[in-house]
Amino acid sequence: MESEQLLDILGNQNRRKILQLLASRPCYMSEIAERLAVGAKAVLGHLEILEKAGLVESNVDEQRRKYFHISDNLRMEVFVSPHSYEVETSTMTVTLVHEYHTSTVSATEDLKSLYCGIQEQLVRKREIMQEYQHVQSIIAELTDSYMDVIEQVTDDRVEAEILYVLMKSPLNKRELSMHLEIPEYVIEAYIEQMVLKDLIKEDINRYSIN
Amino acid sequence: MESEQLLDILGNQNRRKILQLLASRPCYMSEIAERLAVGAKAVLGHLEILEKAGLVESNVDEQRRKYFHISDNLRMEVFVSPHSYEVETSTMTVTLVHEYHTSTVSATEDLKSLYCGIQEQLVRKREIMQEYQHVQSIIAELTDSYMDVIEQVTDDRVEAEILYVLMKSPLNKRELSMHLEIPEYVIEAYIEQMVLKDLIKEDINRYSIN
The missing domain is CATH 1.20.5 (Single alpha-helices involved in coiled-coils or other helix-helix interfaces)
Structure with a gap:
């Protein structure tokens, strides 16, 4: 699942409440509406978004009533600092390899x-x-x-930005151009200078700190 | 910072873009508006929200122009699974104890x-x-x-829910009542039964799995 999409989804308080409720037990739509004190139509809308994103799944019970539950283990980490903005999302499928309760x-x-x-x-x-x-x-x-x-x-904004993005991982010219939103031919000229100055080095078309 | 507030803030794509931009360098408001291709008024609104939440701070340069930067190190973790919904937020102040670049x-x-x-x-x-x-x-x-x-x-929904919340930490009657949204006198009756059945035990007014 994409981090951007997940942040959009979690940005809504009622969707968070639905997830929180379903994390305690699977629920019928009517239960969710009652617990949240929100109209059925609104709840349905949220559930559709959550299902589409793969966060929630539905099943049908013996009376053919639909109930909802959380699909999988999802972890998201956001790290914001003066020098970094990182969002990482990972899905972990629960693999019940061990049987813990031997009874x-x-x-x-x-x-x-x-x-x-x-x-x-x-x-x-x-x-x-x-x-x-x-x-x-x-x-x-x-x-x-x-x-x-x-x-x-460095005595130049672009040089500084190049050194900054290379701190995280080696990149080729195209990647540098995309990261910095600067045309590739401009990047090329900079790169040449910076290699001469021994600031960076090339290794199979990728540049890294020297 | 409160997790709910942070999720509300990060639920907006433009605010995420602003944070991402400021994580690469401090910026003037006009730079942000240009980079995001969003009106100055909208950017100002987002910056106000980010400042109020303590995520972003502003300073004034020599020409008395205001520029913005990210205040601190912030980490948020969201974990959603069929049996848990957890959001943890922590702020880490950067303490530059060591001087790494000895020059x-x-x-x-x-x-x-x-x-x-x-x-x-x-x-x-x-x-x-x-x-x-x-x-x-x-x-x-x-x-x-x-x-x-x-x-x-258990053969009862409430009993099951009590055992479930006690899995995470011992709780007293009031806390159980609040967690489960069930009146305290009802909880009391259940608790009594469950202690008799040896399912749970009391320790200084708090209940835990026996």
Whole structure:
């Protein structure tokens, strides 16, 4: 799923409420309308958008009543800083490889052991997130310094922008042109100068910091 | 910053474009309007929203022209699955504790070493993210099994919902009542039964899985 589309979808409070409700249990349309205190027509409109995007699916029960549930595991991360704007979306299909509840003892015992397992993993999740934030802040610091150095080694806006986009990954001329919205022939002239100045180097048509 | 507010803000494509642009460099309002091909009045409206939310700040240059930049490091994570809907937002202030560019050699050398440092951290970031996704999928699996077991040990919708919310954290009666939108006296009756059945236990007024 595309990040832009997902942000559009999540930008609506009622759609967020629908997802939140369906994350607690599958629901009929009438239940959703009642819980949200929103007209059936509006709810239907939101559900159609959510279904089209693949976030929500519907099934039919024995009485042929349609009910809705969340399709899959979806993760989105947005990171905004003075030097970066990143949105990453990933879908994780739940693959029930392991059977955790062996039911050798009793369902109540299983409930307890699953509960403990979940708590353990939640702790692990928090630890990993702290580590992640630490790395993210190191990157932010390094990027800040990198920006300062760019100011020192360039005397031109375009040169600076080229060095900036190359920080994230090596790019060819066309990609540079598209990223910076500058014609390719202009990029070419800059690139030539910057290679001469030993700022960047070429490797199979791609340019990276030297 | 509140997650709901942030999702409302990011739900607008032009505001996302403004953030993306400011993440590449600070800009004057006129630059933003030109780049987005959107009227100055509309851009001003978006900038006001972004400033109010603390995402964007403005400064005045020597010619007293106002320019805008992104205030801080902001991270948001959205996780939607058949059994959970979570949105987490965190602000990370960039604390430039270390001085990475020592400039002992030359600015060009610094550029190179900062570049390498950033690449290293980006690899580390990807590794941590994979680990995170792994834990996230284990949690999803365990939650699925937990839901199955709930079906086995309860014969009542409310009981099931109580066991479900207690999976995430221990709660007191009032919190349970608020989470489930069920009056406190009804919760009380259920809780009593469930303690008797050894499904849950009390600990300083809070209930958790036994």
